[in-house]
Amino acid sequence: MSDAGQIVAAVPHAALLVADNDRILAANARSAALFGEGLAGRHLITVIRQPSVLDAIEGTRSSHLAQETRYLTNDGQQDVTYRVSCAHLDLAGLAGVLVVFEDVTHLEQAGQMRRDFVANVSHELRTPLTALLGFIETLQGPARDDAAARKRFLGIMAREADRMNRLVRDLLSLSHVEAQERMRPDDQVDLAEIVRATRRSLAHLAEKNAVSFDEELPGVPVMVPGDADQLRQVLTNLIENAIKYGGHGCRVGLRLDGPAEGLGLRGPAVRLTVSDSGPGIDPLHIPRLTERFYRVDSHRSREMGGTGLGLAIVKHIVNRHRGRLRIESAPGEGSRFSVILPVSG
Structure with a gap:
């Protein structure tokens, strides 16, 4: 195996070594699983067509500075996201850009779950809070001297406040249970x-x-x-x-x-x-x-x-x-x- 092949084979993620002429010098087994067999010798554009990845490789080649981007694909069951790291390599006459693809789908999914969770909590709290603010405004204005309306509105406000209290209680309970799950x-x-x-x-x-x-x-x-x-x-x-x-x-x-x-x-x-x-x-x-x-x-x-x-x-x-x-x-x-x-x- 060539020096280029040994370097790329040692990378624990899918990796390509791309020469200055945009030909692939070496590829490891993980990259073959991602892009197909027979990668060595092929032109980069026949393997990767996403502009963000091509731009990152070109940027690293011209500046010799590391760059990162995302590579998005689908494995037939779900969308898959890779963090792409590009680094300039120049060892004993072997020059090129080492491109590493790290599967971060689980991190993206966890991030989306957090965003969905925050959005759901915000919605669940905003609904009763909007009702409370509306009734407070009404009690300060048109219903200020209406005893019957005051009684009815205060009852509704109490229910909405109780709803928020239950939500906060359950959120704290869920957080506590998750922390102890192991x-x-x-x-x-x-x-x-x-x-x-x-x-x-x-x-x-x-x-x-x-x-x-x-x-x-x-x-x-x-x-x-x-x-x-x-x-x-x-x-x-x-x-x-x-x-x-x-x-x-x-x-x-x-x-x-x-x-x-x-x-x-x-x-x-x-x-x-x-x-x-x-x-x-x-x-x-x-x-x-x-x-x-x-x-x-x-x-x-x-x-x-x-x-x-x-x-x-x-x-x-x-x-x-x-x-x-x-x-x-x-x-x-x-x-x-x-x-x-x-x-x-």
Whole structure:
């Protein structure tokens, strides 16, 4: 192998060495996977046609200064972004521009997720904030001496402020859970008692919606390694959703099975299922239900006081416990959310 070939082969990313006449002197195996075989000897323009990359190579050749740009392509499944680094090379008569293509698609996707997240948070906060500012202006002006309007507007303002408070609370909770996701909890907790305690804490909400519970819980403790507060939050989010979206007068089922083998995890596990007899969910939506701010019905969710973060929080907590979340639903058949947790660390 030539000196040029050895240099390029040592680069851990796709790399080309381009001579001053724009011929490719050498290419490594990763670049062959990106641009095809038989690259050595070909003219650069027959391999790369994106002007930004060609300009960066020409700029490095003329100035001998390193330059960076982006190379955009598609692998047949998704858009792929490469960070292109150009550096002048002149060793023992071997002169040219070393062009390295580093796949940064994951960084671009993470950046887009952050931008989408900020945009969603801004929207979710701006909507109630706009309403609050509007009512404040009205109370300072036309409704200043109208007692009935004041009472009605203050009630709406209280609901909008509560909506913002729930959103901030869930954002903080999600941030806390994500920060702990790699740290598996090892305290032994009684999952059956957590289910009962959570159901009792939501009795008022269930009564308000004329919802009745069907419980199938063992009469003995069911011990699992876990964080009691976080598991309580999982139960609260799932049961609240079942009550709110199941509809007035629906039935909510709480069932705890196991410990047993064959529940989808290695070794013995328990399965906690929260189900409802509501209208159900189109299977089209199920893969996205745990995404932040994803809603099947945005208007109804906001009316119910949802922040769009509840199931995202559930997913991260279940992941921290090395468990699995399964969602089953169909229109007219209700919904069933199952949390499967290992019984040993």
